[in-house]
Amino acid sequence: MLDIQSIRADFPILSQKVNGKPLVYFDNAATSQKPKVVIDAITSYYEEINANIHRGVHKLSQLATDAYEISRVKIQNHINAKHSFEVLFTSGTTHGINLVSNGFASLLKVGDEVMVSALEHHSNIVPWQMLCERTGAKLTVIPMDENGELIFAEFEKLLSEKTKIIAVNHISNALGTINPIKKIIEKAHQFGTAVLIDGAQSTPHIKPDVQELDCDFYVFSGHKICGPTGTGILYGKEEWLNKLPPYQGGGEMIKEVTFEKTTYAELPHKFEAGTPNIAGGIVLGTAIDYLNEVGFEAIAKYEHELLEYGTERLLEIEGLKIYGPKSLENKTSVISFNVGTIHPYDIGTIVDKMGIAVRTGHHCAQPIMNFFQIPGTIRASFSFYNTKEEIDALVGAVKKAVVMLS
Known part of the structure; x- marks a missing residue:
């Protein structure tokens, strides 16, 4: 109780x-409201350890880096990811979806298919439309019925070896429908199809187990789970994150830079260019701690x-x-x-x-x-x-x- x-x-x-x-x-x-412990944690970061993270030799940088990476591990444990480097910090669900859709541009060709559902938020429709326009792939849509539920039999008919990725929400933001994502993932993997789950509406209510689901990508936003705005997570299986090219270029995501060639950093830094929302990433861990304490x-x-x-x-x-x-x-x-x-x-x-x-x-x-x-x-x-x-x-x-x- x-x-x-x-x-x-x-x-x-x-x-x-x-x-x-x-x-x-x-x-x-x-968006969810924020508990005092989250609000205080934001203030605490800026009052006590504000510094840029990674590579810094001074004390504050080390403290901030440790706090940021501890938060990454908290989130890894929360969603049961196999490795902490499979957890990428983003600015939110939309950022995570765009990162994956942009990466798939290098993997698709004319005649390939990308599948979404009729229940999607615009942020899980528009990036895939843009991807199809760039690559010549075709967008297919899992239809819904009068009860606001996906028609699984029609999904099975649409699915084929041409389907390279399916992007579907765990829960509909507009109707509250809980989708049968476990069944969708199992069926998709029979065709070698990758599956991205939009967990923006599910993570406030349930703990996703990405290994049990066996999804290839799972994205969610911090601001819907009592965390700060401008924060989010993209989980990706190691094998898929290694296949995708970097989303942005800049500092942090590089291994070595010359004017002739740049080599990229290992995961997760390959996808985390520039100075991140450090306070947000740290405090997202605080929000998850709070929710787990509530249960x-x-x-x-x-x-x-x-x-x-x-x-x-x-x-x-x-x-x-x-x-x-x-x-x-x-x-x-x-x-x-x-x-x-x-x-x-x-x-x-x-x-x-x-x-x-x-x-x-x-x-x-x-x-x-x-x-x-x-x-x-x-x-x-x-x-x-x-x-x-x-x-x-x-x-x-x-x-x-x-x-x-x-």
């Missing part, structure tokens, strides 16, 4: 008021309770429709909904006046909205520091908004 009030006390922002009302923060799928099993159980309660309460509202899986066992703590023909933006604006933060629009997933023939949805996304009382406040606010807009 989680001590929710104690946990909420860890997050300074949750005690404030918005528009004169207590803040109810239900935009966790966009991911307890987090998952409690957030599922919130999902069940929120679904039941919101469906009391006449004309309200929830998009996504009917079975809550195949869904994480996201409720994406509309009420009748009222535009989601209008409800979101009124709800905000009551101190409740929800996300409205297409959630960077326009193909999903086009499938349902809607302009967007209202998305309430819950975290382990939310409460059922806050859900009650949301339901009351939506009811008031509907009355005002009808």
Whole structure:
């Protein structure tokens, strides 16, 4: 059991008021709030060990380097990567996906295929479209059904030896759908196809085991798991990272430079050009420590309770429709909904006046909205520091908004 009030006390922002009302923060799928231990760790870095990392002989540089590399090992252990050098620091999920897609430009030819799913965030669509435009490869799409779930039989039909890489999210940001990534990976590997998993929406709720999944790449963002913005991780199997060329050139990623030829550093530095977000990388480890102290099993159980309660309460509202899986066992703590023909933006604006933060629009997933023939949805996304009382406040606010807009 989680001590929710104690946990909420860890997050300074949750005690404030918005528009004169207590803040109810239900935009966790966009970014999570930060506990005091994370905020303090950022300050501590800049007050105590601020220095550039690697190669420095002075004390501060050594302390900063040690802290940065300790964080890398923490993340390695958290996701169960085989080697710490398979863990690359990035600025976020989008950066990680672009790094891999850029690298695959040297591996693809005309006639090859790249596969994504109909449930993807734009950041897991556009880089692959750009890659196909550069290489002459073809983009194929795993279709979805009316429940917002991938049609696995159609995926099997699309998959062939031409498919060189599949990029699919672990959990849909727009609908909360949990995809059958283990089955997708197993099937893909029968054809020698690489698989990249977008874990931006899964890592706040579950601990990914990259070796058990056997994925080739796994990417996620720090800001969604109580860490700083501008941080993220790309996990890649050693064999694949060695196949890909560097994404950027500059300092740190080199072994030797002459005007005639440059040789590149070993992993992970080959992909970490320039001065990184040192404080962010260190504090991302702090955030992961915090979440592990809370406990991911307890987090998952409690957030599922919130999902069940929120679904039941919101469906009391006449004309309200929830998009996504009917079975809550195949869904994480996201409720994406509309009420009748009222535009989601209008409800979101009124709800905000009551101190409740929800996300409205297409959630960077326009193909999903086009499938349902809607302009967007209202998305309430819950975290382990939310409460059922806050859900009650949301339901009351939506009811008031509907009355005002009808």
